[in-house]
Amino acid sequence: MSCPMHQAKSGFTTATVREQWLLSHQEVKDDETTRSLVANENIETPLYPWQIYSLIGWEGCHKIVHAFYTRVYNDTEVTSQLFKTATLSLKS
Numbered sequence: 001m002s003c004p005m006h007q008a009k010s011g012f013t014t015a016t017v018r019e020q021w022l023l024s025h026q027e028v029k030d031d032e033t034t035r036s037l038v039a040n041e042n043i044e045t046p047l048y049p050w051q052i053y054s055l056i057g058w059e060g061c062h063k064i065v066h067a068f069y070t071r072v073y074n075d076t077e078v079t080s081q082l083f084k085t086a087t088l089s090l091k092s
Contacts, residue, residue, distance in 0.1 A: 006057035008037035018050050 039051040
């Protein structure tokens with residue numbers, strides 16, 4: 001199966017998150033394939049969080065983040081109030 005790949009590069013926390021994840025998952029072989037920012041086209045190969053961008057790109061990531069925060073914002077009264085308060089304090 002072939003899919004379009006997006007040009008992936010490390011962000012602000014990519015290396016740190018990847019290191020922490022690998023340390024907490026000792027059963028995973030730490031090698032070039034595991035550390036790659038590009039997902040393997042072989043669907044039998046595990047997909048790691050830092051490889052998702054290579055599959056869905058900026059627009060796909062933006063849609064996921066937008067959907068997540070929209071749901072948080074519209075969640076229960078307590079959750080949405082906390083989120084709205086935090087959002088307002090960032091605008092000040």
